[in-house]
Amino acid sequence: MVANQAHLKDSNFKPEPETEYKCIELANIGRDREINGCMVEQGQDLPSRARSKVNIGDVVASSIEGSLESIALITEEYDNALCSTGFHVINSDVLNSETLLVLLKSRVGQLQLKKGCSGTILTAINREEFGRIVVPFIKADKQSELQQKVTESFNLRKHAKDLLECAKRAVEIAIEQDEQTAIDWLESVSETAALHSSFWLPS
DSSP states (O other), X not given: XXXXXXXXXXXXXXXXXXXXXXXXXXXXXXXXXXXXXXXEEEGGGSOTTEEEEOOXXXXXXXXXXXXXXXXXXXXXXXXXOEEETTEEEEEOSSSOHHXXXXXXXXXXXXXXXXXTOBOSSSOBOOHHHHTTOOOOOOOHXXXXXXXXXXXXXXXXXXXHHHHHHHHHHHHHHHHHSOHHHHHHHHHHHHHHHHHHHHTTSOO
């Protein structure tokens, strides 16, 4: 069960009134297991539901029926951010974060989350029921494989977004100046990206 293989964080963080925080809401979680932006406000201006602090490697999972697929991995960009109490926040010393993410997003995980929901006005899965979600024992080599696949998918998605932004900027340059300037800019960006990538390639 989740309660035996993972740590479920409490929602009891009290933000400092004049400190600025990133806050992740349910609407910020995309279907592709990643966080698409967040609210940035001082503690005094945050909604009262912003009471869970998240760190790199945590997995946030929606507790609200109707958005149970809103599950994401906390990356470096959102380290020490806050999230809504509409999430359960978990991490584990037994299962790596990517494996937890895959298990909760799987059909079996989603069916269990849905089964655990209760309530009348707002149907949700509470902390106790969430802790009863059954997760299998996964061998270390399989966990490493899942981790690699998830990391690759994140990197490819980020690369695709970067390419789209470059294309949009090139069109803007072509309109504001001329096509050759846009082409030159794209080439300079490509060279910079290639140089950066070379630092990560095996020798």
